């Protein structure tokens with residue numbers, strides 16, 4: 001694990017391999033940067049003048065400054081225009097800088113943290129989100145330096161890795177608040193890394209039982225309770241939809257229940273439900289081979305639920321929170337469900353399975369029914385549910401659908417700050433009608449030609465929602481990245497963990513306000 005250290009030293013006397021300075025976009029450096037530049041005989045100014053560096057978002061310039069200050073190198077990283085600054089741009093810039101330092105073979109990277117008052121002046125946009133500068137930098141740095149290399153034989157020459165991030169405090173009085181910001185940033189990055197690890201693990205390791213084992217580990221480490229329902233329990237509860245999906249597989253399914261008791265005893269919890277398909281072949285409605293390997297990520301929702309619960313417990317959020325993960329493989333075999341089969345769900349509603357590849361909504365149906373037992377104050381489900389969400393929103397945002405506009409808006413706001421964008425889609429009576437079956441209560445896909453695949457997926461889920469506010473996040477386009485992004489490496493993103501933590505923390509705050 002990368003070390004994070006706070007140091008309160010003068011910028012010019014701080015000894016480090018690489019000192020990062022965040023720069024806003026401007027014609028000529030001003031403020032602290034201009035002041036500093038006098039020590040470097042104007043190299044920063046001339047870089048701006050020659051347009052080698054202009055402070056554009058995620059632009060970098062590495063300068064050797066051994067002769068002028070105690071740092072060996074100065075790494076300028078751009079934030080874009082100060083007035084347009086957001087927490088996420090800062091997170092991106094920190095990630096970009098950390099990765100640049102890693103690629104340059106440095107072991108340590110230091111980030112200069114400006115004084116609180118100059119943050120308000122220079123990074124006007126950032127002040128709006130009211131987020132801690134330090135926490136955002138720690139998040140960006142740690143998230144960008146994540147690697148999944150468990151299966152790599154130790155190379156002769158190991159790629160160079162950063163082992164320490166230093167946060168250089170400008171003002172002594174800021175150190176104590178920085179301490180808690182660093183600790184929060186670390187906890188979040190650790191939870192995201194845990195989710196990414198689970199998602200990245202191939203399905204011959206990450207089986208439903210493996211997920212259950214990990215949930216038990218998290219429960220032990222963070223003081224949560226964990227219960228795992230087995231096939232016998234599922235039969236007893238009548239979870240015919242989840243059992244139906246798992247029928248084709250040799251791997252037993254698991255229904256994971258993780259509980260964080262941070263609130264008072266009778267306080268209704270927030271329930272987070274995550275799709276836990278550890279591999280989605282499509283079943284008898286088999287998927288084409290291209291990129292089928294990526295379907296090991298079909299338990300992203302479940303992994304994010306487990307990561308979120310762990311972070312919530314680590315941060316001691318004063319709220320009751322429950323994580324539910326219906327976990328199963330979706331395999332074709334002689335025992336698998338077939339198109340046309342009818343399943344009876346835990347709710348009692350029957351489902352005609354017209355496409356075995358629309359399996360996520362089946363396992364979620366039983367989990368959403370189970371959720372009602374908690375009389376929750378809200379239920380949020382996360383699922384890599386439809387390829388259609390990629391058609392609608394690409395990889396830039398997850399779709400959010402539900403039965404409560406306030407909850408939707410709140411989640412969307414949280415995602416804006418954490419850089420995990422959500423975009424709402426409607427859920428109209430016509431969509432609900434589209435998943436009604438001729439011979440059963442529901443069918444798991446709409447008829448051809450109806451279109452709106454993400455919405456009809458959501459409409460199917462809605463049939464299993466109890467009397468609680470609910471939102472469904474379709475994360476099929478955002479939980480896996482085909483390209484490297486400023487703080488998300490190729491592959492698993494862990495999308496949702498930081499957004500949900502922000503949401504839960506705000507819920508906890510509202511909870512503590514006396515009810516009027």
Ligand code: BES
Nearest residue numbers: 355357358359384385386387388445476
């Ligand atoms: N797991 C897939 C959705 C998916 C697609 C996730 C791409 C990540 C990337 C889901 O189970 C699925 O197969 N959905 C079908 C639904 C259809 C049969 C109605 C789809 O999107 O094609």
Ligand code: ZN
Nearest residue numbers: 280357358359
């Ligand atoms: Zn599928």
Ligand code: ZN
Nearest residue numbers: 277280298360
């Ligand atoms: Zn799936």
